[in-house]
Every structure is written in C-alpha cells, then in structure tokens.
Amino acid sequence: MKRRVIMLWVLFAAAAGVAQETGPVLKPLTIIRAGSLIDGVSNSVRRNLVLTVRGNVITEVADAGSANIPAGATVIDLSQATVLPGLIDAHTHIFLQGEVPSEGGYDIQLLKYPLAFRAARATVSARRALEQGFTTLRDMETEGAGYGDVGIKMAIEGGHIPGPRLFVSTRAISTTGGYPLEGYAPEIEVPKGVQIIDGPVEARKAARAQLEHGADWIKVYMTHRSWLGKNGELVSQPTLTVEELRPIVDETHGWGKKVACHAYSGEGLQRALDGGCDSIEHGLVLTDAQIAQMIRQGTWLCATLSVYYGDWAPADTPEGQRDRKREAEHEVSFRKAVKAGVKIAFGTDMGGIPWTQPIAQEFPRMVELGMTPMQAIQSATSRAAELLDRKGKLGVIAPGAYADLVAVAGDPLENVKLLENVGFVMKDGKVFKNDLEPKR
Ligand SMILES: [Zn+2]
Numbered sequence: 001m002k003r004r005v006i007m008l009w010v011l012f013a014a015a016a017g018v019a020q021e022t023g024p025v026l027k028p029l030t031i032i033r034a035g036s037l038i039d040g041v042s043n044s045v046r047r048n049l050v051l052t053v054r055g056n057v058i059t060e061v062a063d064a065g066s067a068n069i070p071a072g073a074t075v076i077d078l079s080q081a082t083v084l085p086g087l088i089d090a091h092t093h094i095f096l097q098g099e100v101p102s103e104g105g106y107d108i109q110l111l112k113y114p115l116a117f118r119a120a121r122a123t124v125s126a127r128r129a130l131e132q133g134f135t136t137l138r139d140m141e142t143e144g145a146g147y148g149d150v151g152i153k154m155a156i157e158g159g160h161i162p163g164p165r166l167f168v169s170t171r172a173i174s175t176t177g178g179y180p181l182e183g184y185a186p187e188i189e190v191p192k193g194v195q196i197i198d199g200p201v202e203a204r205k206a207a208r209a210q211l212e213h214g215a216d217w218i219k220v221y222m223t224h225r226s227w228l229g230k231n232g233e234l235v236s237q238p239t240l241t242v243e244e245l246r247p248i249v250d251e252t253h254g255w256g257k258k259v260a261c262h263a264y265s266g267e268g269l270q271r272a273l274d275g276g277c278d279s280i281e282h283g284l285v286l287t288d289a290q291i292a293q294m295i296r297q298g299t300w301l302c303a304t305l306s307v308y309y310g311d312w313a314p315a316d317t318p319e320g321q322r323d324r325k326r327e328a329e330h331e332v333s334f335r336k337a338v339k340a341g342v343k344i345a346f347g348t349d350m351g352g353i354p355w356t357q358p359i360a361q362e363f364p365r366m367v368e369l370g371m372t373p374m375q376a377i378q379s380a381t382s383r384a385a386e387l388l389d390r391k392g393k394l395g396v397i398a399p400g401a402y403a404d405l406v407a408v409a410g411d412p413l414e415n416v417k418l419l420e421n422v423g424f425v426m427k428d429g430k431v432f433k434n435d436l437e438p439k440r
Helices: 002-022 107-111 115-131 148-157 200-212 242-254 266-274 288-297 318-340 359-368 373-379 382-387 416-420
Strands: 029-037 046-054 057-063 074-085 087-092 134-139 165-168 217-221 223-228 234-238 258-263 279-282 300-302 405-409 424-427 430-434
Touching: 046 074, 074 424, 087 115, 087 359, 087 382, 115 134, 115 148, 115 424, 115 430, 134 382, 148 165, 200 217, 200 242, 217 242, 223 266, 223 318, 234 266, 234 318, 242 258, 242 266, 258 266, 266 279, 266 288, 288 318, 359 373, 359 416, 373 382, 373 416, 405 416
Parallel strands: 029 074, 087 134, 134 165, 217 258, 258 279, 279 300
Antiparallel strands: 029 046, 046 057, 074 405, 223 234, 405 424, 424 430
C-alpha cells in the first residue's frame, strides 16, 4: 500500500513537471455562432455574432466578420437560430407535481410519500426545467419537504444530477390557521406545508433557522384562504401581522437576503407592503395606491398568471366563482402594474402546474396582458437576475456573465410561443441539449 502511494506521488510530480513546461492549462474554449442575439438587456436584436466562452464564462461578444476563431476551439453553429440568455423562472416548486386530485392531491404528498420519493421526483422537475431552457429557478418552498431543496441544490452544484441553478427558500412561513394540511379532526396532529409561527419572536426564530440551514430566500404566506365577499369581491384571509413580518424582513436583510411574500389581495397584501417585503407573489388584486407603494419601495411583482387560468372548480360552485374572479382581477391588476412600470419578474408556480406542461406558457399570457414580447423575455432574463441580485452575471449575454445560453429556431419576438421549443441549452459553459445545429 505504501509503495503505491509513493508511485502515485512520482507520477503526480512528473505530470506537474509537464504542466510547468507548457504553462497553465487553459479552460476549454467554445465559440458560438449566433444568427440572431437577444442579449437580455438591450431592446434591439443583433445579427451574425460570435460568442466566446472560456470555461463557464462569456468572455467576448463580437461581430462574426471581425472575430478570429482560435485553433483548438469547439465551434457551435447556431447561425440559423436566435440565441438568448438562459431563462429564469422566479417562482417554482420542484417538490410539487401538480397536486392532481385523482392522484391524491396535495395532502398525499405530506401524509404518504417518503421524503426520498419526493426528492427523487424533484430531480425530475429540475431536469425538466433545464431541458426547457430554464437555467435558473427561484424555488419558492418545498411544501412539507423540509430542507430537501438545499439537498437538491447541492446535488446539482456537485454535478451529480443535471439541473438549473437553484435559489431555494426551504420551509416557508405562515401562521396558525394559515396553511394546509387542513380539515382533519382537531385531535390529530397533521404535518403542515410550512413552518408555523405566532408572534414576532417565533417569526424571527423561524427566519434564523431557515437561513442557517441554507435558505437563499425567505418565503412568507401573507394571505391564505380566499372567497367571494358579500358584494362579490375577492376576499383573502390575512395571516401574519406587520409586527410578525417585520422581524423576518429585518433578520433576512441582515443576512443580505430577501423576502418573498405570497399575497393575493386586501389586508394581507397591504401588510406585506407595509412590512417591507421584497417581492409580491401572485398579487391578484392590486389597488392603485398599492401599485404606487410598490414603485416607491422598489417591490417586485411575480404574478404567476398561468396557474390561475386553468383547473377551475365548476362554474356553479362558490369555489368555481371564486376561481373565475381571481383570474379576472389578476388580469386587471397585471395590466395596471405593467402600465405603471412596476418591476416584474417572470414566474409560473410550476409544481402547482404539472411539470409535464411547458414552463414558457407564461410568456404569451404576459404578452396578452400588456407586455411586449421583449419585455416578457427580459422579465425572465435580466429583470429576474436583478431580483436575484445577480445583475450582469445571469440573464444577460455579455462579457463576464455565466455561460448560460439557450437558442430557438425562428424569431420569438414575432411569436413568443416559440420559447416553448428551446432547442439548445448551455449551462455553466456545458452543452446540455443541442437539437439546433445543422447536421454536417
Ligand atoms: Zn407558489
């Protein structure tokens, strides 16, 4: 055994000697020919470019005519395609699978599935996102799967499984009466999909525990049930008080991180804004005053439109009427927010939507409700990167940014639905999918 160690040392020393003679080993060089380029920031499209990728970083973006292709570089020909930054979905749940009622809905996830089963399925969700060109996700809590998202993130970062860059929020926070599981006999203790707190001390402690165990974001549910009020208006049950939210925001900001607030409407949404939330999730009913407050405070809106468009209860039931009202109000609020210039990041609530469906279905919804295709694309690239405090590193094709790139055949500004068919995916300088290069 000892002799083998010595032998290995001799071999290592010899290898090091060779390296010394030829200089430092350079990171692999990849050249990408881009027919059209949407860089994530600029409002104009550039044509016929050459992108230089060294290791996992973009080092140069140059006109094809002026670029020189160094010998030994790997060349990827996307000259017939539109190249964009890797897409970002700022609201997903990799630990949910659509909560299909025929498969037991939400409750079965927490009551019957071993955590390893849920984690195994979460790896499939992550891979599905990457296949569709979503190279970054802000995952908005594990729904009872504890710190499972931290583990999935470790597995992706360690190269054990394929997946997007994950910004995780672990357990999330709500109050007593503020989250499922619900409807069981009061004598039975059932698990909850979030960490339940009551009072400012418990609130701060929960944030501390989640941050300690790896949360990149803290997710707070500021509203819970919703129904139609006596005048047919959408009413949402508020959860945390401002006094409970403030210590969470204070603690999280102290760690240099941010707070996302699930908020539908009314008092709970108002408390989210007054408590200093960094992003409003869903925001079904936004009053003019609330929109003005969001602009003043720089609050982001992550609207997740698509998830409210389908899966409605029958029209003649109270739930069915509520579901239709949610969608109708959401549409009005989103249009107003776009017009007023609220900062908007692309988010879908995938997981609430089965992962078998296209993530990019959100783009045409956003365009339908007042965004230009370019604005919608930027909401899933540079704008979402800004939300994640990764400006210049993610969501942009420029020197110094990570080499997260996707490409589609055709012009997504003409038909934003083309983003449902991403044919090329590179993450961190490594090609994950390439169906677009012309066959030689
Ligand atoms: Zn969600």
